Amino acid sequence: MYTIPDNWITNVPAIDQEHENLFQKLMTCREILSKGDQSFQTHYDDFLKDLLQHFENEDAYMRKVDYPGVEVHAKHHRILYDELKNIPAQADLGAKRIDHAIKVLFEDIVHDDLYFSEFLRSQKTK
Ligand SMILES: [Fe+2]
Ligand SMILES: [Fe+2]
Numbered sequence: 228m229y230t231i232p233d234n235w236i237t238n239v240p241a242i243d244q245e246h247e248n249l250f251q252k253l254m255t256c257r258e259i260l261s262k263g264d265q266s267f268q269t270h271y272d273d274f275l276k277d278l279l280q281h282f283e284n285e286d287a288y289m290r291k292v293d294y295p296g297v298e299v300h301a302k303h304h305r306i307l308y309d310e311l312k313n314i315p316a317q318a319d320l321g322a323k324r325i326d327h328a329i330k331v332l333f334e335d336i337v338h339d340d341l342y343f344s345e346f347l348r349s350q351k352t353k
Contacts, residue, residue: 229254235336237344241288245281246336252277253332257325271315278332279308285340294346300339307335 231250237243252274259267282304289297314328 231333235333235341237336237340239288239344239347242285242340245277245284246340249274249278249281249332253325253329257322257329260325261322268315275308275312278311282308289343292347292350294343296342296346300343303335303339307331
């Protein structure tokens with residue numbers, strides 16, 4: 228069981244729960260890939276499905292609370308999804324690609340989702 232680091236917690240429970248789930252699934256993919264198991268693609272497709280749903284949920288939530296950065300954030304999600312979708316094509320390069328995916332995904336959280344978390348906090352103190 229993997230847990231995401233404390234400084235990546237957004238304090239938006241629905242978002243944090245989804246990030247946790249995505250992180251678990253990605254780490255499982257990484258393990259499978261490093262073992263050379265054939266089920267990698269199936270697991271990775273499942274991860275991508277959840278990722279797409281997560282991005283949709285997050286975009287919808289941001290729109291609901293009139294987050295000013297929503298369009299930029301949604302665009303970033305689309306770019307990120309395309310990048311992650313292409314990882315299996317390079318899966319023969321092994322766990323290194325998945326390590327990259329993990330880094331890319333969690334950079335999204337650190338750099339972008341945390342801005343949103345800041346925004347929500349600032350709204351509460353108004
Ligand atoms: Fe997110
Ligand atoms: Fe995001």
